[in-house]
Structures are given as C-alpha cells and as structure tokens.
Amino acid sequence: MAMYLVDHSKNMVHRTAFIKTECDHQEISKESVEHLNDAKSVELLLSNKQYDYCQHCSQNNI
Numbered sequence: 346m347a348m349y350l351v352d353h354s355k356n357m358v359h360r361t362a363f364i365k366t367e368c369d370h371q372e373i374s375k376e377s378v379e380h381l382n383d384a385k386s387v388e389l390l391l392s393n394k395q396y397d398y399c400q401h402c403s404q405n406n407i
C-alpha cells in the first residue's frame with residue numbers, strides 16, 4: 346500500500362496508515378486518485394499547488 350493517497354478533485358492528501366471513514370476516500374473517483382510513496386512529491390503538492398493534508402488523518406490530529 347502506498348503511504349499517501351492524493352485526491353486531486355479536492356486538493357487533499359490523506360495518509361493511508363491513518364485513513365478513516367470520515368476521509369470519504371471511497372468516494373474519490375478513479376480519475377482523481379493518486380497513490381504516492383515518496384514524501385518529496387507530496388511536499389511539492391503541498392507547497393506549490395496548495396494542496397492540504399486531510400484534517401481527519403493528518404499528523405496533527407493523531
């Protein structure tokens with residue numbers, strides 16, 4: 346399993362290890378979902394493309 350699940354429709358990054366029902370990750374369409382394993386790509390999304398960590402599974406909420 347990849348470490349990160351990116352929802353490109355909502356500009357949201359989930360952390361798969363901590364994902365919950367509230368994340369609604371099953372609602373994400375196949376065209377919008379991307380699985381990433383490297384933190385660098387995630388950092389780029391967060392800093393350059395205004396993506397955010399999902400509030401339900403982000404580090405700050407665990």
Ligand SMILES: [Zn+2]
Pocket residue numbers: 358359360364365367368399400401402403
């Ligand atoms: Zn989430």
